[in-house]
Amino acid sequence: MKINIAIDGPSASGKSTIAKALAKRLNYTHIDTGSMYRACAYLALKHDLRPNDEELVDYVNKSQFEFNENGHILLNGKDIDSKIRSKHIDLLTSTIAQNQAIRSTLVRIQQQMAHTKGYILDGRDIGSVVLKDAELKVFQTASIESRAKRRLTEYQVKGIDVDYQTIYDEIKLRDLQDRSREHSPLTQTEDAHVLDTSDLTIEQSVDQVYRWAMELIEERRDTND
Ligand code: CDP
16 A cells, blocks of 8 residues: 655755665655756756746647656756755746746646656645645755755865855845745645654654555555455
8 A cells, every 4th residue: 555745845955865765665666856946947048048038938848858867867867866956946936936937848748757756856846736645745854054964065075166155145035035935835735744853863754654554544544444
């Protein structure tokens, strides 16, 4: 008996890390929807287009979005994962994600990808739009301070030179853009379990979501017996 799991939350709250580990434990498929919006920012840069250009929507509509076995995004068959995780792409993505024509194309693709059970999708609008009927919805948060510290470490590991205050300010700006946009803003649905990861390790966070998932899976198994 498989279920679908929606994980939403603000930037750098660790959704993808938790979703990936959970998918491995449950033998489910993880889809990092943020990387699809990031791929659209990559398309804009590549073709020198602005977030609201009609031509960008055309490129998005004509493109193929897939994931390989490592969870890397393939844009038109090419692995672009290493090119979409920069500070510049972070902010541009958040602006492009306000474009409703782009959102509806990506939402349709995501719904096609997760048309059966056994999927974990993470993003901003999964529980509210993409998988409204997901059996388990998680809203993952963390304080801005802990999110900024995590992102700083990620950049340092990659050798990117950036200071804490810049990252802190950018996360705040992205939170504001993601929460206040007109279309599908980041919102916590009433039926979501809240997971504050500020003081939790990755393992503790995964354990908590795993427990919630197993409770639901077992409940469904019992009712089907
Ligand atoms: O990794 P991080 O949490 O920083 O960002 P992400 O999940 O890769 O998402 C990048 C951006 O895409 C976000 O700031 C959102 O603006 C947008 N996004 C969205 O609008 N809807 C989604 N389902 C996923 C991402």
